[in-house]
Amino acid sequence: MRTRRSVIDLDDLTASEMTYIFERTADFEHEKPDRLLDDVACVNMFFENSTRTMTSFALAEQRLGANAITLWPKESSLQKGETIEDTAITLAAMGINVLVIRHSEEGYPRRVALAFDGHVINAGDGTHAHPTQGLLDIYTMRQEFGELSGRRIAIVGDILHSRVAHSNIAGLRSFGAEITLVGPPAFLPDDYAQPHVKIERDLDPILGDVDAIMLLRIQRERFADMPISDEEYIARYRLDSRRLKRMRPEAIIMHPGPYHRGVELDDSVLDYAGWRYASQVMHGVRVRMALLDFLVNGAPALVA
Amino acid sequence: MRTRRSVIDLDDLTASEMTYIFERTADFEHEKPDRLLDDVACVNMFFENSTRTMTSFALAEQRLGANAITLWPKESSLQKGETIEDTAITLAAMGINVLVIRHSEEGYPRRVALAFDGHVINAGDGTHAHPTQGLLDIYTMRQEFGELSGRRIAIVGDILHSRVAHSNIAGLRSFGAEITLVGPPAFLPDDYAQPHVKIERDLDPILGDVDAIMLLRIQRERFADMPISDEEYIARYRLDSRRLKRMRPEAIIMHPGPYHRGVELDDSVLDYAGWRYASQVMHGVRVRMALLDFLVNGAPALVA
Amino acid sequence: MRTRRSVIDLDDLTASEMTYIFERTADFEHEKPDRLLDDVACVNMFFENSTRTMTSFALAEQRLGANAITLWPKESSLQKGETIEDTAITLAAMGINVLVIRHSEEGYPRRVALAFDGHVINAGDGTHAHPTQGLLDIYTMRQEFGELSGRRIAIVGDILHSRVAHSNIAGLRSFGAEITLVGPPAFLPDDYAQPHVKIERDLDPILGDVDAIMLLRIQRERFADMPISDEEYIARYRLDSRRLKRMRPEAIIMHPGPYHRGVELDDSVLDYAGWRYASQVMHGVRVRMALLDFLVNGAPALVA
Structure with missing residues (x-):
């Protein structure tokens, strides 16, 4: 099902891709990018508490002009017997393009990425990766x-x-x-x-x-x-x-x-x-803007 | 007090009104409607947990350019002795135009609609209607x-x-x-x-x-x-x-x-x-956009 | 650290400043001000439950074109051993310009204002001020x-x-x-x-x-x-x-x-x-818009 790039850990990106993301990060010190994610819908699912990471992602998404929706799901009530994979399929069908996920369980965002026809960004999974x-x-x-x-x-x-x-x-x-x-x-x-x-x-x-x-x-x-x-x-x-x-x-x-x-x-x-x-x-907001831009809009300068 | 249309169940809409809403739904496959709800304020009150319905409404509202605010009220603390009817009157006075309400109690959105000088959309009330x-x-x-x-x-x-x-x-x-x-x-x-x-x-x-x-x-x-x-x-x-x-x-x-x-x-x-x-x-987001547009902007093609 | 104006109680404003805010409030009955807080980021931290005050602030921020993020932090999990002052420093570094804070403890917003390099607005602290x-x-x-x-x-x-x-x-x-x-x-x-x-x-x-x-x-x-x-x-x-x-x-x-x-x-x-x-x-939304505008953009008509 999964057809688009996700970032679960940094070995999902090559050095040249990271370099491109850093160049875009620097651009965003001056560039006003408020339509780069026009009509792109991001859902932030924070199963673990977060102040700074959630705020940073939500601000990055809003600055790019995305539709940003933040959920604090409780595991039990999320599901009503539904798997997270089925939730991911549903959100993709709804037109959600990007899922930002924080969860206490290592590997959880990877499971979602395998089911979700869109981009998953790991916002921290247990002791695994951020x-x-x-x-x-x-x-x-x-x-x-x-x-x-x-x-x-x-x-x-x-x-x-x-x-x-x-x-x-x-x-x-x-x-x-x-x-x-x-x-x-x-x-x-x-x-x-x-x-x-x-x-x-x-x-x-x-x-x-x-x-x-x-x-x-x-x-x-x-x-x-x-x-x-x-x-x-x-x-x-x-x-x-x-x-x-x-x-x-x-x-x-x-x-x-x-x-x-x-x-x-x-x-x-x-x-x-x-x-x-x-x-x-300070760099956190702009790096996240650059990563979102890279995932959604691609990197014209890079040969894949 | 109530002067505007609400949708508590589908018998609140005639077949020709639903047909108009479906025509608008089809329009939204192509139309970019980001100012149709300009300056319209929507409050989503989800007393019951929800992922898909809440996300679908929030996305529909944002796509139409509305101001969208989502609350997950706890019954007890909502009220401080205040009735939901008084809360509804307060939100109308604040300039809120649309209330989307999910509640475990059958009839709750209807009670709100009787008090609220704006549009109430039932997002699911107990076993009653959705x-x-x-x-x-x-x-x-x-x-x-x-x-x-x-x-x-x-x-x-x-x-x-x-x-x-x-x-x-x-x-x-x-x-x-x-x-x-x-x-x-x-x-x-x-x-x-x-x-x-x-x-x-x-x-x-x-x-x-x-x-x-x-x-x-x-x-x-x-x-x-x-x-x-x-x-x-x-x-x-x-x-x-x-x-x-x-x-x-x-x-x-x-x-x-x-x-x-x-x-x-x-x-x-x-x-x-x-x-x-x-x-x-997929249709869920666009149908909700069409319903919001119908309630707020009316149906020029229909004789009421 | 603190360099910008905060409003913890009304003695933080002179009568002429309040008069200016009231003039702007009246302007907003007619003015469409959707870019006045362009690129300004507001975080609403509600440690106490709130429906009307939260909705009123969020609507005011959105109407001014600000990026608005609402948090309902739980004291314990907010901190992971971090002080609220350090959280405030972090949010300022992230580029947050305005913090709206409600808390059950008297003096809490004042403590935040002393650490935060931005504007703090007290949205109610215990029995102290609103x-x-x-x-x-x-x-x-x-x-x-x-x-x-x-x-x-x-x-x-x-x-x-x-x-x-x-x-x-x-x-x-x-x-x-x-x-x-x-x-x-x-x-x-x-x-x-x-x-x-x-x-x-x-x-x-x-x-x-x-x-x-x-x-x-x-x-x-x-x-x-x-x-x-x-x-x-x-x-x-x-x-x-x-x-x-x-x-x-x-x-x-x-x-x-x-x-x-x-x-x-x-x-x-x-x-x-x-x-x-x-x-x-009804005045609540516009007064908050006027206060936000005054804090962020200043009062051209007033000699400080």
């Missing part, structure tokens, strides 16, 4: 560094449960970055190691080597018991004023948000010249 | 057969609790169709029989005679105990490959959705050439 | 009386728990009105008395003296035990046909809604020539 966050993170780094080939990027903390980390790893590898994952074994199993992705157990040894650090929130809602004491986590992984001093002066710090002051960072990070949180959020 | 579903079903049949006078339409299953069946019966009678209701007594009391509406207890005897079959979901949320075993229901009423073979080749099958695979139909129905579910859904 | 309701009430009175200086306005009932009363007192004092608050001590402590604001314990003595009476709903959800019996409240404060006869013929009656028939008023009030409830509601 590709639009990955896109805005990579866009933020490219704004800073240009080409990412050979750039050293550290991702720190609860990698295992972080869909943001997973999508960044997939995307950054496409651009030839050198990724260092940092965390304790319970948050970072050994099998994350692969070509261009190495593992470190402590933050201090790599601080002086990296161009960018991405901090993560511990995803406490995704596991039962904290496998490491707060004290130890803070001692080994929290970015604070002492550690900031050991970073390269031009290095930047990112966070997908929401951040926990006092856990993965202290307030000195929020005042650091290289703190890019606000830029990430 | 007129826009009826309109899209009848539109689908007219697309297939042209005039419906004398056409033989079967509606199968839980008639008693189905607001969809009730609205279809009302609408189809206006167009002179011959209706056969099929189901066990607990789902189809004898008093449904009337001129042009006959009752059958089993599906098999009528399969070869009908132009269209409308299957219904058993509305398990609307009664306590299932009055017939699943096995017996399936044996007597499920449309399956064996029964499909006995239908006339040009006959069509419809379902208001969501459908239960394995209960009222099996997967062979979904592959049947005459399965019209997707057409029904 | 400035846009105050604006529409004062606009309604100015439509009736022109200048309010020296006009005698009574506010009757549960003053203590009424954010509407508090905002009206603040606004009416700016315009030089003479305010009489009427209620029992449990709803009207002695310290409400101040210059141009006097206290009365019974309604009957002042009925013949006032130009306008504003009735209030008893805010039963904001305190534990009713401090006065229903019978006594009705006997001393309910406006009914007997008391209506003692009012000046040109006096008007207002209510912020929702109203309790039989408690603070009886049905004869709803038929009274001076009952202005529908006008208040």
